[in-house]
Amino acid sequence: MPSNKLKEFFLAVLITVVFTLLTLLPAAALSILCAAAVTALLGYSATRFHFGFVAFQAFVICAVYVLFQKSLSGALITSLPLILCGLTLGICYNVKLSVFKLLSIFTSVYVLNIAVNIKLAGMASPGQNIFEEAIASVGQVYKESLTAMYGSQLSGTEINNVVSELTSTLLRFTPSFIVIACICFALLSYYLFKRILKIRKSDLSMFASFSDWRGDKVISITYFVLLAFYFVVPAGNFLSDTLLNMVTVMTFVFFVLGLSFLEYKLxxxxxxxxxxxxxLVGISLSAFVLMGLPFLALAICGALDGCFDFRHRKKIIR
Structure with a gap:
């Protein structure tokens, strides 16, 4: 390997170590951002260097977690998703996959990692559900807040009913929340990965710009069919919960595509x-804070654009 390329590799490893260490900080937002940076850096290395060098970089990531977490199993659980997702970025780039296929594979890999970790946690501690425990703790905090603010106006039974409704709703949405979180991490990692490639003047022709993202017509029609089917199916059973989670995930995906159409118009x-x-960031934040009309309007816009291709129709009219 030429000396300048070797220097570039060790610089990438050094930066990776720094970001890996930053993921260990208690600040959640910073940890997620740094984890995405680690994934993007490993993905870039997979596009630039020999597999042996990429394997060394992956080993360094795992070694940092082993050193500071002092637990091999914990280090593997933490590092393997980042390593596998980083390799996914690099491999998808090398085989010239589109951005949609890249994000789909990335999200699937991360969801699969979470599912495996949940299964392993269940085997290690039978009868325990980490999500039920987390939601129960959220419910307890919410109950304490309600008691402090409305204890004189609401009875204990009424407060318990409100908390019970909240926790049951959160449990129903748990699968879709997990998938949406993985999609968000995939989008963040892809953005950083693309920025690194752009800085290094790599070929980005296979990646469509964000303003050109558009949903598939079949998937868009399927979304409306599932949405209609959900309102017909009786609530409170496995089928309705499954449809609810599918519609929730697809609504978020079309919300992102709605933002793409909005940028095209802007x-x-x-x-x-x-x-x-x-x-776009301001609209996204307001949509998530309000979780009402802006969010749904962009999601429906993204789905309709997938069905009718408003951009293409506009070009034809011109």
């Missing part, structure tokens, strides 16, 4: 990409 009004991104 291109004609706002020339500076930085300003457009700020507008």
């Amino acid at each position: 291109k004609n009004r706002i020339e500076k990409s930085g300003v457009r991104k700020l507008v």
